[in-house]
Amino acid sequence: MSPSPLPPPKIALTDDEWREKLTPEEFAVLRRGGTERPGVGEYTDTHTEGVYQCRACGAELFRSTEKFDSHCGWPSFFDPTHSDAVILRPDDSHGMRRVEVLCATCHSHLGHVFTGEGYLTPTDQRYCINSISLRLVPKP
Known part of the structure; x- marks a missing residue:
């Protein structure tokens, strides 16, 4: 059974346009x-308040x-800001069964979400997100 197709992104650029906007990494x-290497991302251990x-x-x-703090090497969240901020889709790559997390607006890859790992969070979920996929806007 193949996953259902994604709705079209609200922001759609060509690969060349994305390359102009983003660094190669x-x-x-x-x-x-x-995936960025564990422990190297700028937000892994950040405790700054913001979005x-x-x-x-x-x-x-x-x-x-x-x-x-999940101590897994990547920033971890137990829930997105809004339920429609991200898209979840099955990911069976690399011989693993996981759930990929995509930005709902532009369909960029953010990381993966895991459930039932025993973290004491309200949702029992760990959104394991690449720092390089994020930009922190500190609370004023």
Whole structure:
């Protein structure tokens, strides 16, 4: 059974347009589904209050109030800002069964979400998100 098709993105650019807007590292993760190495992202251990936006399009994705220390090497959140801020889709790549997290506005790859890992969060979910997919706007 194949996954249902995604709704069209609200922001749709060509690969060349994305390459002009993003660094090569950002493009590799956001537009090609790559993953940054664990522990190297700028937001892994950040506790600054604010809003996390999609680095590609600026859509609000997560808030610092939903961020928690999972010690997994990537920023972790237990819930997106709005239920429609992200799209979840099955990901069976690399011999694993996972759930990919995409920005609902531009369909950029953000990371994966995991359930039932035993973290003491209200949702029992860990949105494991690449720092390079995010931009933190600190609370004024």
